Amino acid sequence: MSALVPQALSIRLQGCAKTFRDGTRALESLDLSISAGETLVLLGPSGCGKTTTLRLIAGLEQPDAGGKVFFDDTDVTTLGIEARKIGMVFQSYALFPNMTVAQNVGYGLRILKMPKTEQQVRIREMLAMMRIEALADRRIDQLSGGQRQRVALARALAVRPQALLLDEPLTALDARLRDALRVEINQLLRSLGITTIYVTHDQAEAMALGDRIIVMSHGRVEQIGTPREIYHQPGSAFVANFIGSMNQLRGVVTPQGFTCSAGCLNWDRSGVAERVLFRPEDVSIVTSSEFAELTGVVKASFFMGDHTRLLVDVGDEAPITVLDDARCPQAVGQKLYMRVAPLGLMSI
């Protein structure tokens, strides 16, 4: 399969800021490099500049003066999208409604003036890869959302682009289909080894697909790292709270550890900390006060299927979230003794 992609491309943005004509500053000066064959996910809340970044890379927008875009070592800043040889997949799919599935998939080949018989072979190959051979002669309005997504991917990949850019390709689909396609896209990208930039605001999608994730907020990069780094070593309070759920306790460092209103946590790191963070899965419930680091009262309980999610009042601003057994959870109003795994403690 990797023969489908001639050679992967590395992409570099240098000082790319974007101010729209109406004065909107969509992107602060951004430096970024994406190595050949890597899947990079742009993650962040709505309006943070993900699409703008992607469009800069695609050549659909120009960076403000001084910004440069490099494909390998070539400066492509002034090249339009026509000349950049990248594959695009849009959230709305943007399939040509006046063409059949096969014509859509073959569109780029037609523009490249590939001989007709070769086109047919390539189209069939792409349809087979996306498992939509049976739909070849369908019109676009006769397809489901998931099928359209496959056609859009097949169309983008048919011309063997240097890189693949996807803007929230799964957002319009229902949750179950999204999960299935996410797995499929992941396998596809791995087997193709194509340089990919994937925009999403869904953190689960980002974790599952990305070699690296860029978390953005308000036109700025908050953190760049592997999914594990982003999750376990968030670089800022924004990242900590945006990815997964995070508990926060205020207190002071004492010789015993980190002391807060609910107890004392095992904290042996040097330096001062006014707040510690930890994830719900690092909290364990203990039966006796003897082993407890924290004490609290269960305020609310939510059954999630495979576990129960407890909100526990520990006398801080916000209650902390604790995961409990699915079948016999603690009752609301009950006193709870907890420990936190020392490795799970963070301070920012």
Add this chain to the structure above:
Amino acid sequence: MIYMFLPAAAFFSAFFILPMCRLFLVGGSGAIGWRAYSVIVTDSNYFNALLATFGVALATTVTTLLIGGLVGVFLQRYRFPGRSFLMAIITLPMAFPGVVIGFMVIMLAGRQGLIGQISMALGGDRLVFAYSFLGLFLGYVYFSLPRTILTIVAAAEKLDPKLEEAARSFGANTWHVVWDVIMPGLKPALISAGAICFATAIGAFGTAFTLATRINVLPMVIYTEFTLSANIAMAAALSFVLGALTWIVLALARSAAGNTVAAAA
């Protein structure tokens, strides 16, 4: 289902079947009986008028769609100073009666017209074409352009810019984008604007009345038969043929385009 069928059927009979039947019958009730219909083909006076009418209407439609399409897409895409003013005055010609439009064509291309004066000043002959096909054609285009432009602007608003970006990502140039994205997207609007333009040009009377002194178009012939010769049967026969032919042309255009429109939907 029946509740939707009934009003449609009532509309269709009131506006189409009943008047056309009546016209058809009256057409055969004159001195020459049903021969009134064959005369339209055999009499060169009638037949040439018929050809002229459809010829001018066709030329008007094609030209209007071409100019209207370009201007409409341009107006929708580009913001420039004076754009909203232009959009506001663009409907002006629609408010003019046909006679006024005819008069304007005379002022432009008549014996004392601007074009004639300019061509004289440049040392050539006095150019006068207000009373020819060209004059009629100019008047019809002038009248039909605003409606066409507005229809195209509205349709162009609805084009998905992502489609164009997708095409361009494959290296498509401007012509590819126009043929593969913009034209298919505008097709329904082009068809309906074209149909209205064609029908208007077939039936426009005021402009023809002012300008058609040298050429014969069917509305003028019908008027002459009706008022001057009091040949009501012949007027009715001509009207019926005019209506039926227009309907056939529009139906053909619609179904020819419809096949591709269905594929585009």
